[in-house]
Amino acid sequence: MAAERRGGVTISQVAEAAGVARSSVSRAYTRPHMLSPETVERIKMAAERLGYVPNHTARALSTGRHGNVALIVPDVANPFFPPMIRAAQVEADRSDFCVFLGNSDEDPEKEDKLLGRFAGQVEGIILASPRLSDERIVAHAALRPLVLINRNVEGIPRVLIDSGTGIGEATAHLAELGHRNIVYVSGPSTSWSNKQRRAAVRKAAGERGLDLSFVSASVPSFEAGLQAVDAILAKGASAAIAFDDVTAQGILAGLAARGIGVPKDFSVVGCDDALGPLTVPALTTVSSRSVEAGKLAVSLLMEMLQSQALRDASYVLETHLIVRGTTGRAPGQ
Amino acid sequence: MAAERRGGVTISQVAEAAGVARSSVSRAYTRPHMLSPETVERIKMAAERLGYVPNHTARALSTGRHGNVALIVPDVANPFFPPMIRAAQVEADRSDFCVFLGNSDEDPEKEDKLLGRFAGQVEGIILASPRLSDERIVAHAALRPLVLINRNVEGIPRVLIDSGTGIGEATAHLAELGHRNIVYVSGPSTSWSNKQRRAAVRKAAGERGLDLSFVSASVPSFEAGLQAVDAILAKGASAAIAFDDVTAQGILAGLAARGIGVPKDFSVVGCDDALGPLTVPALTTVSSRSVEAGKLAVSLLMEMLQSQALRDASYVLETHLIVRGTTGRAPGQ
DNA sequence: CTGTTAGCGCTTTCAA
DNA sequence: TTGAAAGCGCTAACAG
Numbered sequence: 156m157a158a159e160r161r162g163g164v165t166i167s168q169v170a171e172a173a174g175v176a177r178s179s180v181s182r183a184y185t186r187p188h189m190l191s192p193e194t195v196e197r198i199k200m201a202a203e204r205l206g207y208v209p210n211h212t213a214r215a216l217s218t219g220r221h222g223n224v225a226l227i228v229p230d231v232a233n234p235f236f237p238p239m240i241r242a243a244q245v246e247a248d249r250s251d252f253c254v255f256l257g258n259s260d261e262d263p264e265k266e267d268k269l270l271g272r273f274a275g276q277v278e279g280i281i282l283a284s285p286r287l288s289d290e291r292i293v294a295h296a297a298l299r300p301l302v303l304i305n306r307n308v309e310g311i312p313r314v315l316i317d318s319g320t321g322i323g324e325a326t327a328h329l330a331e332l333g334h335r336n337i338v339y340v341s342g343p344s345t346s347w348s349n350k351q352r353r354a355a356v357r358k359a360a361g362e363r364g365l366d367l368s369f370v371s372a373s374v375p376s377f378e379a380g381l382q383a384v385d386a387i388l389a390k391g392a393s394a395a396i397a398f399d400d401v402t403a404q405g406i407l408a409g410l411a412a413r414g415i416g417v418p419k420d421f422s423v424v425g426c427d428d429a430l431g432p433l434t435v436p437a438l439t440t441v442s443s444r445s446v447e448a449g450k451l452a453v454s455l456l457m458e459m460l461q462s463q464a465l466r467d468a469s470y471v472l473e474t475h476l477i478v479r480g481t482t483g484r485a486p487g488q
Numbered sequence: 489m490a491a492e493r494r495g496g497v498t499i500s501q502v503a504e505a506a507g508v509a510r511s512s513v514s515r516a517y518t519r520p521h522m523l524s525p526e527t528v529e530r531i532k533m534a535a536e537r538l539g540y541v542p543n544h545t546a547r548a549l550s551t552g553r554h555g556n557v558a559l560i561v562p563d564v565a566n567p568f569f570p571p572m573i574r575a576a577q578v579e580a581d582r583s584d585f586c587v588f589l590g591n592s593d594e595d596p597e598k599e600d601k602l603l604g605r606f607a608g609q610v611e612g613i614i615l616a617s618p619r620l621s622d623e624r625i626v627a628h629a630a631l632r633p634l635v636l637i638n639r640n641v642e643g644i645p646r647v648l649i650d651s652g653t654g655i656g657e658a659t660a661h662l663a664e665l666g667h668r669n670i671v672y673v674s675g676p677s678t679s680w681s682n683k684q685r686r687a688a689v690r691k692a693a694g695e696r697g698l699d700l701s702f703v704s705a706s707v708p709s710f711e712a713g714l715q716a717v718d719a720i721l722a723k724g725a726s727a728a729i730a731f732d733d734v735t736a737q738g739i740l741a742g743l744a745a746r747g748i749g750v751p752k753d754f755s756v757v758g759c760d761d762a763l764g765p766l767t768v769p770a771l772t773t774v775s776s777r778s779v780e781a782g783k784l785a786v787s788l789l790m791e792m793l794q795s796q797a798l799r800d801a802s803y804v805l806e807t808h809l810i811v812r813g814t815t816g817r818a819p820g821q
Numbered sequence: 822c823t824g825t826t827a828g829c830g831c832t833t834t835c836a837a
Numbered sequence: 838t839t840g841a842a843a844g845c846g847c848t849a850a851c852a853g
Contacts, residue, residue: 176825177846178823178826182822210847211608212845213845213846217848218847218849241563251605253609254589271541431710509839511833511841512838513831514830522838524838546829549845551833
């Protein structure tokens with residue numbers, strides 16, 4: 156029998172073998188109920204005998220549906236994303252979709268380029284923590300179904316993780332522990348999440364009459380956290396809330412290097428629960444909801460693909476404080 | 489019939505705008521040297537202005553090449569893989585390929601299913617740490633170019649990370665620090681990597697006359713490491729080498745809970761450098777080479793696609809010990 | 822129910 | 838150097 160060579164058996168060969176039109180072969184696969192049972196049977200037999208497998212690419216070109224979606228993230232290796240990616244995969248799989256993964260390297264231009272490269276082979280796109288401008292995002296969204304994660308653009312379906320709630324809780328937690336002077340170590344100034352977190356600490360600290368200062372770590376990294384320690388200490392604070400867990404770990408390392416005990420002498424809170432309870436002492440942090448965000452974004456996209464309607468939906472996921480081992484009573488309390 | 493989906497500026501529109509034939513637009517992208525520089529320029533300008541992006545699907549149908557590869561991993565969220573995924577992405581991008589990402593959830597059947605779904609829309613596949621049987625792998629490799637990472641199947645191009653070298657160094661390192669009694673906390677018994685690591689400790693410990701015991705953590709996880717601590721201590725060891733970093737962190741947490749100081753009273757070595765210097769104290773571990781593996785696997789695949797020849801190549805990447813803060817002199821030395 | 826006939830967007834001879 | 842035209846394999850009106 157004909158082995159499956161590349162560029163294999165086509166619909167025409169099956170049609171000829173079964174003595175029907177090409178369209179019937181097509182229908183036998185996509186709308187069998189439109190054909191008489193015997194015809195379907197005959198076609199399937201012929202197909203089987205010839206080793207026919209429908210060509211995905213041709214079908215996609217014709218229908219515009221490829222059964223693929225794309226997910227673009229700024230950095231696959233940032234521990235915040237893998238769980239989200241995984242959740243998105245699982246959800247896409249439930250609808251029998253395959254997912255393209257794109258990595259923008261935190262670069263708006265590369266993100267734009269990726270969007271272009273995926274266009275034409277995916278039915279919809281999920282953009283997580285995009286670095287792209289609102290304009291470009293809107294432009295792409297006009298071309299095809301697009302869902303945003305952690306970016307608030309009016310009119311475009313989006314899933315927002317509200318780290319503000321968790322950060323607020325963290326601030327309250329520190330206040331209860333007796334801390335009166337705290338610092339927020341901020342992340343990328345252009346990041347939507349950073350703005351949100353910063354605003355949340357400010358608000359919560361204000362309500363409780365805490366002294367609040369800011370130290371900037373521009374890039375969220377272990378190094379940046381490490382280097383922020385001097386500035387933090389200079390503010391006379393007894394606790395710090397970091398933009399994310401990786402930065403928080405850098406701060407912890409810097410503190411340890413100076414012989415400052417955590418949580419005895421100083422308290423540290425991270426954000427995103429990227430590390431889990433993995434570290435010693437385990438990091439007090441804010442839950443990330445990234446798994447739910449990934450799942451929700453995909454199911455939203457699937458809905459859009461079904462209904463062809465792109466309504467202006469905005470889902471907000473609240474976060475919460477996870478108290479672990481890096482926060483304690485303020486010294487002298 | 490595909491009702492002109494919102495989606496696409498086509499070659500025809502560009503052709504019209506530039507006042508040339510469609511074929512010229514095509515050539516402007518695929519064989520610019522066949523056109524006069526001005527024509528190319530004019531076409532590119534028009535394309536730019538209209539926001540034209542070549543349609544991959546259509547091109548694929550016409551040429552038989554889709555410019556896509558698939559990468560299948562057991563668990564995206566396992567910190568070992570993201571850097572590898574990222575590296576693979578980058579390398580694929582250099583050849584202008586898009587990558588499908590598949591997550592098998594450590595399940596052989598799901599892995600098989602994914603392979604099937606990707607077939608027909610990718611030119612080649614990379615299987616990282618596959619859980620599939622040799623037979624199935626061979627079967628798939630017969631259908632299309634396939635590269636393996638961390639799986640040794642004769643006849644199939646593969647990239648192997650030899651964690652044995654690094655583990656050997658780790659053992660020597662501990663011996664030099666005066667440790668005489670060590671334990672290896674092993675991972676999944678079916679894992680190729682675990683067998684390799686276990687054999688390496690045994691060999692190195694034997695050569696140096698160290699007392700070596702084994703404690704099994706069946707599943708590599710923080711919890712498993714935590715629970716292994718009692719058994720480890722019961723062996724009377726002064727140092728432990730863990731299957732991976734996550735397990736090592738569990739051990740560290742367990743040690744800390746018992747008030748055992750690291751590295752003063754006990755030394756711990758991880759494997760895979762999944763956490764970097766992130767933790768406090770930073771974990772002494774074995775480099776993973778996962779970045780190189782991802783990059784190499786893709787470039788190998790690209791070569792195969794170019795030459796149409798699937799030679800039996802096997803690349804081995806050696807690993808090395810990374811000494812950080814969790815190893816020190818044996819107590820009483 | 823089934824066949825005919827246009828395409829989907831792009832590449833690729835073959836001529837000019 | 839460029840254009841015209843014939844597909845790649847499949848789907849989807851539109852007839853019959």
